[in-house]
Amino acid sequence: GAGVSQSPSNKVTEKGKDVELRCDPISGHTALYWYRQSLGQGLEFLIYFQGNSAPDKSGLPSDRFSAERTGGSVSTLTIQRTQQEDSAVYLCASSTGGFVEPQHFGDGTRLSIL
Amino acid sequence: DQQVKQNSPSLSVQEGRISILNCDYTNSMFDYFLWYKKYPAEGPTFLISISSIKDKNEDGRFTVFLNKSAKHLSLHIVPSQPGDSAVYFCAARVIYGGSQGNLIFGKGTKLSVKP
Numbered sequence: 149g150a151g152v153s154q155s156p157s158n159k160v161t162e163k164g165k166d167v168e169l170r171c172d173p174i175s176g177h178t179a180l181y182w183y184r185q186s187l188g189q190g191l192e193f194l195i196y197f198q199g200n201s202a203p204d205k206s207g208l209p210s211d212r213f214s215a216e217r218t219g220g221s222v223s224t225l226t227i228q229r230t231q232q233e234d235s236a237v238y239l240c241a242s243s244t245g246g247f248v249e250p251q252h253f254g255d256g257t258r259l260s261i262l
Numbered sequence: 263d264q265q266v267k268q269n270s271p272s273l274s275v276q277e278g279r280i281s282i283l284n285c286d287y288t289n290s291m292f293d294y295f296l297w298y299k300k301y302p303a304e305g306p307t308f309l310i311s312i313s314s315i316k317d318k319n320e321d322g323r324f325t326v327f328l329n330k331s332a333k334h335l336s337l338h339i340v341p342s343q344p345g346d347s348a349v350y351f352c353a354a355r356v357i358y359g360g361s362q363g364n365l366i367f368g369k370g371t372k373l374s375v376k377p
Contacts, residue, residue, distance in 0.1 A: 250308040
């Protein structure tokens, strides 16, 4: 498709389990971002990939969170040993990498930890 | 400490009138600002942006104003339409040489446009 694609759209899991969230960016976009939105909050930056450069992981809330981007395209966000406070909508965005190019978002994965 | 603040969680406007959504920021290093619109169960959609070298940017019914001295920006929608009802997020970014920063978002303002 033409837009950013995220899967699954919804994920319910038990506390302590690991989860993987997938993002397929817009074709040709070199920059990829992960954000999360908790209830009643704005979007919180998690991690940023730009081309082949080392990712900016400064937003990851704990070492339970990790992400990778394979082949400069698809990205996977992994949360290990999930906690209830990890419940949120996880949003992926991509852009062309230009200085003033806007980020384009997918519809997110709604993660619920029981 | 919130660097981007949207102090009005909600706004209700009559169809055809002007909607004004406000945003304040604290980081003087921000030099690029964006507005996003979000419907329930969808991702944010880019609306309009402005760089710090400008004080106004217009796109159809949407105009963004930037007051750097006051660290304030606003989004004007005129005329407002029922389809504009959504949550609007203000976002800011630091652009420094050779790099592209992540976006810092406000908490959003829910706009309701009544027919």
